[in-house]
Amino acid sequence: MLDIFSYPFVWKALVAIIIAAVVSSVVGTFTVLRGFSTLSAAITHSSFAGASIAVIYGVNPLLGALALSFGFSGLTAYASSTNERKADVVIGMIFGFSTALAVLFLSIASTYTAAAWSFIIGDVLGVSWIDLYTLIIVAVAALGIIALLYKEFKFITFDPEAAEAMGLRVSAYHYIMVFLIALFSVVAIKVVGVILAIVLLIAPAASAYEFSHDLEHMLVISMIIALIAGVLGFFLSLIFNIASSAFIGIAVSIAYLIALVVSPKRRKCREIAKCRIVKEV
Amino acid sequence: MTPVVSTRNLSVAYGDRLALEYVTFELIRPAFLSIVGPNASGKTTLLKALLGIVEPLTGSIEVLGYKVPNDKYKVRKLVGYVPQRERIDPTKPVLVKDVVLMGRVAKKGWGRGLSREDYEAAKRALKAVEMEAFWDEPYVHLSGGQQQRVLIARALAVEPKLLLLDEPLSGVDAATQDVILRVLREEANRGVTVIMVTHDLNPLMELSDYVMLLNRTVIAFGKTHEVLNEELLAKTFMRRISIVKAEEKIIVSGVDYHA
Numbered sequence: 139m140l141d142i143f144s145y146p147f148v149w150k151a152l153v154a155i156i157i158a159a160v161v162s163s164v165v166g167t168f169t170v171l172r173g174f175s176t177l178s179a180a181i182t183h184s185s186f187a188g189a190s191i192a193v194i195y196g197v198n199p200l201l202g203a204l205a206l207s208f209g210f211s212g213l214t215a216y217a218s219s220t221n222e223r224k225a226d227v228v229i230g231m232i233f234g235f236s237t238a239l240a241v242l243f244l245s246i247a248s249t250y251t252a253a254a255w256s257f258i259i260g261d262v263l264g265v266s267w268i269d270l271y272t273l274i275i276v277a278v279a280a281l282g283i284i285a286l287l288y289k290e291f292k293f294i295t296f297d298p299e300a301a302e303a304m305g306l307r308v309s310a311y312h313y314i315m316v317f318l319i320a321l322f323s324v325v326a327i328k329v330v331g332v333i334l335a336i337v338l339l340i341a342p343a344a345s346a347y348e349f350s351h352d353l354e355h356m357l358v359i360s361m362i363i364a365l366i367a368g369v370l371g372f373f374l375s376l377i378f379n380i381a382s383s384a385f386i387g388i389a390v391s392i393a394y395l396i397a398l399v400v401s402p403k404r405r406k407c408r409e410i411a412k413c414r415i416v417k418e419v
Numbered sequence: 420m421t422p423v424v425s426t427r428n429l430s431v432a433y434g435d436r437l438a439l440e441y442v443t444f445e446l447i448r449p450a451f452l453s454i455v456g457p458n459a460s461g462k463t464t465l466l467k468a469l470l471g472i473v474e475p476l477t478g479s480i481e482v483l484g485y486k487v488p489n490d491k492y493k494v495r496k497l498v499g500y501v502p503q504r505e506r507i508d509p510t511k512p513v514l515v516k517d518v519v520l521m522g523r524v525a526k527k528g529w530g531r532g533l534s535r536e537d538y539e540a541a542k543r544a545l546k547a548v549e550m551e552a553f554w555d556e557p558y559v560h561l562s563g564g565q566q567q568r569v570l571i572a573r574a575l576a577v578e579p580k581l582l583l584l585d586e587p588l589s590g591v592d593a594a595t596q597d598v599i600l601r602v603l604r605e606e607a608n609r610g611v612t613v614i615m616v617t618h619d620l621n622p623l624m625e626l627s628d629y630v631m632l633l634n635r636t637v638i639a640f641g642k643t644h645e646v647l648n649e650e651l652l653a654k655t656f657m658r659r660i661s662i663v664k665a666e667e668k669i670i671v672s673g674v675d676y677h678a
Contacts, residue, residue: 220449249421286529286530287530289520290529293521293524296511296517299500301525303467303500304574349510349513351514352557353517370624403510
């Protein structure tokens, strides 16, 4: 088993998975808390379209994914910063339109089957050095932005109304947050594919939420879940010769299911002695 | 003398629905103003207009010497704001200290860390609302009244020139009301302009310097004892309101707080 580490593609794949796990857990935490799950699905699908167009023109698909997901995330951010019903419709339209674009361009491309399949289910074992450098740059950019604006994001996530009233440019931060999801989608499309990107983004953070009363704990727990699921899924895929995205998707979904069952936040006290008392002033 | 807060013929609409119509008032110097009116009378909209969150359809606004909405970000840097507690999802994973420090975050440039001074201001504010023992407690573990105090502490922590509060007395017990009103009165005495939106008239009698009765437009604006009379209240709430004196206290009855 240890022999596999003598192959560079295994190391590259493992590093890519670790990058995807770290970025997904950090970006996913804010995505879950702000209720951006549907919006994220639309953006990951637009990165699918971007990657497909890039295939036609012989450009690195990750750059295509980056370009189109940025464009569509701007539209999505605009729609979601206006009224909720309009946002729902626009996000749904972006979801459908970008998928249609992807199908159109992949149908035109001669490499249709292989390329489409790799974008849909990921191709972590096919990560090239250029892909890896791109993932590292994108991940550093995403994590750097979050580190720089962390306190502002925390305020806006908790209480956007007061954040706006007390001087934060909530609309600008909203756009940045949505662009971060676009950055994540670029990382995810290569590692787990467009379909499972959303579950990698949402499930670790949603699981961590069940055990956290402060944001820092939620980030750490989310990262641990994503890393364990990522690395475990990768090794299982090597053993069983099945796409790693399948195992990663199943692992994070099981983690969420377990979190729901054992969540301390959902616990009900059945005896007075076991109930929590609100501390008096 | 430049007024602290003034509006002239201010109207605001949401789509085709008029929320405020020709609202004119002026606070010459720092004071405690309560804005009173029934639901959907434009109270919250007026607060939002003062901050430039909603754009005026007609009229002009001046706050702390700045024109709004042109200089809205300059105004917002000087403001402590308390939203309606019900609009916040208390299950978001934050601690009490996180919430109180958020106010300080808003006043700093991006990327600038919190200093010892920020922490001290946050602790002082939490102490003012008698919640200092809850510094490390999860926000979700607090009762509604305790959460309200924490939100007020967040607004106090920024050491504002203008405090805007949207229904801070809603759904809290008498003891919490006393703490909130005492703190607000102290802030007003220190020269902070306090503007509070409320349904609850009774606590205002002794604490508020001025009262505005609002029902889409200003029904009355003036010193508290001049404005709170049965005729003006009936005109504002569109129903009969009784004012009775009991043991040196004036009590208003007949306002349906949940209407």
